[in-house]
């Protein structure tokens with residue numbers, strides 16, 4: 001999916017919501033445990049109940065890899081269940097020397113070899129250009145580079161001075177020379193709303209993946225104040241606040257209600273920004 005198509009989906013759905021599919025077996029509604037693959041059933045029901053309210057799904061691979069071979073099968077089948085009009089994000093936070101990154105790219109982008117072809121993958125910038133380029137070599141695929149993350153540890157490196165600028169600023173400026181905003185997005189945590197004005201100065205046209213709304217307490221309206229651009233430019237991710245909205249048999253309905261509340265707030269914000 002290219003940038004214009006993503007913006008069209010946002011306008012169609014009046015939403016820039018990305019739902020995080022981060023399931024933990026112990027937190028699943030008990031009635032699902034009778035299924036052969038309870039996590040897959042959980043994901044399928046969540047997707048079926050919410051896909052008209054969001055434009056993207058982001059399974060974090062840790063929640064699948066932690067379950068070994070069966071978890072990986074669940075990830076493949078989950079990807080296969082996501083409707084094709086959705087932007088898909090493999091939240092794998094990869095990045096390694098070039099030939100190894102090339103194999104990571106095959107794992108998430110090449111359906112012939114891995115049975116999955118996500119639109120995008122999250123990548124750590126620390127190892128530099130040759131660790132990111134193998135992902136960019138796949139046409140029509142996106143790299144979502146960690147810039148300013150939502151967690152407290154983001155202060156350890158990302159907001160430290162380096163060459164008279166903050167490290168995350170250097171990450172954005174340098175990586176913007178590797179690919180343009182048709183192939184590159186940045187992760188910026190919703191908990192860092194005060195930084196969006198600065199980030200938009202450095203990356204006015206890029207889409208930003210913004211996790212941290214919901215369970216981590218990020219403020220959607222504050223993010224949008226400076227975060228929205230002329231093609232919306234934001235994908236707001238929420239996982240736990242949606243997928244665990246209820247632990248009962250009504251979990252999918254409750255997830256829909258949470259997603260709907262966010263979609264309605266987003267619709268108002270899009271209208272206020274004259275993007276609808």
Ligand SMILES: O=C(O)c1cc(=O)[nH]c(=O)n1[C@@H]1O[C@H](COP(=O)(O)O)[C@@H](O)[C@H]1O
Nearest residue numbers: 060122149150187189211215216238239240
């Ligand atoms: O890359 C990410 O998606 C990510 C970056 C970041 O800075 N903070 C962050 O929370 N995430 C991911 O976004 C999701 C947030 O989930 P909730 O806090 O449950 O909404 C998890 O999958 C995190 O791994």
